[in-house]
Amino acid sequence: MIRMTKQADYGIVLMTLMASHQEQWFNATEVATEAGLPQPIVSKILKLLARGGLLSSQRGVKGGYSLSREPARITVAQIITALDGPIAITECIDDSPGECSQEPICPVRGNWQRINQAIRLALEEITLAEMTHPIAPGLVTLGGRGRAAGAELG
Amino acid sequence: MIRMTKQADYGIVLMTLMASHQEQWFNATEVATEAGLPQPIVSKILKLLARGGLLSSQRGVKGGYSLSREPARITVAQIITALDGPIAITECIDDSPGECSQEPICPVRGNWQRINQAIRLALEEITLAEMTHPIAPGLVTLGGRGRAAGAELG
């Protein structure tokens, strides 16, 4: 139901975990045990995050991963994109014509972008830094001024 | 990749279609041919939309469906919810404790709500009325002030 994949889900957990620790470098096993997730999965995800430029990686015996920049400059949108590909909840993405058989008929067309855009924006405005905050219960629970609050922090 | 189901996708198309026509009542076959989608699918979707209270239905030989209220008062969020269930892109939904094995460990917990909330809000602010507008290309394409524009339209 409008779900992202578990990879992305886990990815956010792992990134949050790394962001909220003092250490700079972590290896996969370390992160896995910390998160209580199977090691192979964690490995896979960290690889993808590194490939996406969100983590720096170091091979070799004392190798590992570290955030490639400060948590305030990493957004949830970026994490999801790195793991699940471009953020678009609809089948028609942006302007790739010809792919949609409904093209001449479809009454929505460009309007999908409204939706995708809205989602994308919402996720771009949540930073990893915010995710490490224990959450101020009064702020976000309802009314959703969470985004505004985030902007203030930024 | 953070996709909603095709049902919801189609649902939005169908609703937009109905909203942008003059007629009040449509039967399933009519809508299906108009949208260029297989009739059984359309039937299924309209049923769900009716059950969700977004369409009024009339049985019998001259029966059919019609929007249960004006398009400006129907949101994309409502359509998706009717077809795909509650809007939550993460595995952990709100406060249903015990379901998540990670509960004691998970460093994000309530922070998922931030994300889900953001998505929900974004989709609640897109009305069916807006979807019928051919889209003003300068407004939404980038910068995403689409939501603000929508608010102005009221």
Next chain:
DNA sequence: CGATTTAGGACCGAACCGGTCCTGATTCCT
């Protein structure tokens, strides 16, 4: 040179999605 760690990708089972179909209930028309 050997141990450790990431890189990259092949691979498989299971769950979920998309789509079809069938059987009832309701209403209109003759």
Next chain:
DNA sequence: AGGAATCAGGACCGGTTCGGTCCTAAATCG
């Protein structure tokens, strides 16, 4: 009253994709 049309509500099934595992390179440290 009876038949036709239309919605209501499921059961059902095949295919795709996701979740997870595993194996083989490449790099780095001691």
